[in-house]
Amino acid sequence: MEHLHQSFTVQYNYNIFFTSSLFLPENELLSRFLVNLNPSVTVKKILFVIDEGVANAHKDLNTQIKTYFAKYSQTQLIQDILVIPGGEQVKNDTQYFDQVLEAINLHGIDRHSFVAAIGGGALLDMVGYAATVAHRGIKHIRIPSTVLSQNDSGVGVKNGINYFNKKNFLGTFSPPVAVFNDEVFLSTLSDRDWRSGIAEAIKVALIKDREFFEWLEVNAIALANRDPAAMNYQIWRCAKLHIEHIRSADPFENGSARPLDFGHWSAHKLEYLTNFEVRHGEAVAMGIALDTVYSNLSGRISAEDAQRVIFLIQQLGFELTHPLLQVIEGNSPILQGLEEFREHLGGELTITLLTGLGSGEEVHEIDADILKQAAAILNNQAAIIQH
Template structure:
């Protein structure tokens, strides 16, 4: 039997820039990126798609973008700046996918042009997915505007939309060509969105960086009090840990191991059960509490460390129980998580703060016990 065998690798490279007031004409970050990627004699197009929540909080933004690119000779800004609804609802609406694909077609956005998404994680997920399926892949630039998207989802390689009631059922692995984190966008977040993104920093610290967790304990009051300097450090460190993991592990998740999804199996199901009334980060905070307590009940995580984790979450203002945890609905999240992985169920638990350990099964009765503990608030803050 004759056999032809092929193997090849593709290198992906992108930078995450940290800036402030990105579209002030004196800020050269975006311009320098365009110059670096300019092809002589060829003018690339820029199509902007913006989260309407961001444009409402920053009413000058659309005019700033137009002014920023008005006199640049190396790119052509599509004057139709598209504003779409934000939040998880944007990922539940197939009509939005069609609307954005149509815009790409009408404006002649080719594979050498850029689709620029400005918004929270849901809008970035949606736009990244649209860019990935149009022309088999258009270069996309992300400008995250929330804590969660700046430190986690917006800097990674995943895009997607919800389908058939399942989170990120349709999606792609398509790294951005660049990410611009503008701290000014964080200043207008409401308290829930400011807080929600911190849960992803707690998550990555718990599985990878004890010192970072201890820094959050020390700075919990500042973070809860909306200290921007503290938040900028948190975003930068969390992003750094996230990017290091992507580079050193399994970036396109060909296997079943997903350590960065610690606390997420129940969080994804909670979002669905509450019809996305709770933020992703709020659900993750509950998931972290659940899996930390579960780790303690296995005898892996000390009571002292468990208490520290729950105390930090409470100090930051998180609620660690939601009525949707009652009943067995959330337990269905285990099988859905396994299906999403596409193989063996793999759940990250803790043996210590900063150290994770994977398991391939979970005891449903023990999960119910832990939910009962969270409901009754048996572990009190110190």
């Protein structure tokens, strides 16, 4: 029978800017961006939502923003700046999502105006989701405040909140109009948070970019010692690899393209089992260690290469594994996590393993015995067995 065919493409563009002291009155970067986007629009408002952790660490941020927009007044700052808790709780309780929607409604933020979020990945996810669904999409700006969000989640296209106790049950694929990575926010991070995000750099280097992996080896001590120049380069290169992956594959995951999730299947389960006491990056470092040793034991990479990965993880100050990642007889949460991951993918399991330092392959089967052996090796902090 006859039908009509609809077909069109939508173009998405945005920049990730790298700066220092975004709200210093001399720094025109943000104001110039706001003015130049759709210059024909006469009234543009901007609503800020700030992570409480950032607000506490930067007590004068509120005043800085107000001073900044008093100078650059072409964009109309909503004086009522929202401060909202950060961390996973902001995605678990819909009252925060509602709070952002209420502010959008109260202040008449329309599709030509902006919602800017300053904070860690969880806050950015929640605010991005609220901005995307309000009026079918208000322009949103991400100002990530952690290593993890500056080099990975904050520069991507996903947002979401948790619902029915399920991570990101509600959300969309929706690019921001811009990302501003400000190094000033990194200076006040705890050592754990400073380190944690680097796990995503190890991940992407291992499956995409051997040269970057070697750079991480050379700079591991500098990174662990909080050298700002090393951190800035790490963030820039990691962000670059992430956005290139999004661009080259299937940005909104409509087909079967896989996200960059090497080492993540066990990490997700571990975060959940520890009620997020193990941070995402810490769990990912353990997940990378596990899948790296598995890659060696299953004959994909040499013991020497696996050893280099383990050594890098240790030099950066990460723990290698966790008791809950062990495979034990009977009810192993990690094997259950594997099964949940299979379900999440819609039937067929797909896990990335290493075939070298800088290259990976997708496999559809994980051998429980090899996994048990890999976890045990890490647990014993034992040297990698020569394959």
